[in-house]
Amino acid sequence: MSQKSKDQTTISEDDSEFDIDSQEKVEASIFSRVLRGSIALFVLVGLLYISGVYQYFFYQRTPLSVNQVQIENRVDAQTFTLPLTIFIITASAPYGSIRSEENVLHLVENASRIWDQAGIALTIKNIYIISKSDKEMKVFSDAPAAFIQNTEGYDTTTINVFLVGNLGGINGIAFGGLYSVAVADYTTVYDFRALAHEIGHMLGLHHVSGSQGQLMYRGANGFELSLEEIERARLRAQRFEEL
Numbered sequence: 302m303s304q305k306s307k308d309q310t311t312i313s314e315d316d317s318e319f320d321i322d323s324q325e326k327v328e329a330s331i332f333s334r335v336l337r338g339s340i341a342l343f344v345l346v347g348l349l350y351i352s353g354v355y356q357y358f359f360y361q362r363t364p365l366s367v368n369q370v371q372i373e374n375r376v377d378a379q380t381f382t383l384p385l386t387i388f389i390i391t392a393s394a395p396y397g398s399i400r401s402e403e404n405v406l407h408l409v410e411n412a413s414r415i416w417d418q419a420g421i422a423l424t425i426k427n428i429y430i431i432s433k434s435d436k437e438m439k440v441f442s443d444a445p446a447a448f449i450q451n452t453e454g455y456d457t458t459t460i461n462v463f464l465v466g467n468l469g470g471i472n473g474i475a476f477g478g479l480y481s482v483a484v485a486d487y488t489t490v491y492d493f494r495a496l497a498h499e500i501g502h503m504l505g506l507h508h509v510s511g512s513q514g515q516l517m518y519r520g521a522n523g524f525e526l527s528l529e530e531i532e533r534a535r536l537r538a539q540r541f542e543e544l
């Protein structure tokens with residue numbers, strides 16, 4: 302009885318040892334599979350990044366159904382009108398913009414709602430649809446000033462808004478001194494927020510670090526302006542009023 306009991310105990314211990322061994326083997330096999338899976342995923346993401354397909358995952362076109370909430374005008378003074386000249390740059394994918402005029406109206410209307418708080422109203426002076434070759438699009442990325450200044454309709458009495466398919470992974474750019482901004486079709490934030498942010502740069506505002514709720518915070522959907530920013534932006538906006 303005692304012997305049998307001991308045997309049972311031994312067997313039980315063996316079983317237990319065997320269990321531990323096999324569990325380690327299973328864990329090692331899972332680890333190796335996860336490792337191989339991770340490497341495959343890493344390579345796949347890299348390939349998608351290189352091919353530009355990634356933009357369809359992280360970068361999206363802003364749907365017409367998304368609208369900026371109304372913000373109260375915080376300025377008890379004249380509303381300044383900020384005229385925009387819009388260039389829809391069409392070219393082969395992914396460089397060209399595929400925006401429709403309806404899409405552009407939505408873009409500007411919602412960006413203007415953000416600037417309402419500063420007593421600044423964005424208006425469209427002209428919309429040009431301009432077709433460019435791949436070679437000309439290369440000029441845009443290599444020497445944007447030449448591209449911008451040679452674009453028919455370029456108008457420094459307005460802010461020139463260049464709409465393109467993508468900007469190599471960024472949502473928008475402000476070209477200081479050229480009265481020009483560019484906004485991509487595919488963005489990580491709402492396109493109208495990207496436009497409103499770049500116009501902020503045009504009006505002399507810099508990036509802020511504090512809260513994501515602010516318009517000049519990078520890469521978020523914030524739209525708030527401080528009273529100091531409003532004052533500074535209005536000084537610049539006034540220039541367009543006087544032209």
Ligand SMILES: [Zn+2]
Nearest residue numbers: 498502508519
């Ligand atoms: Zn910025």
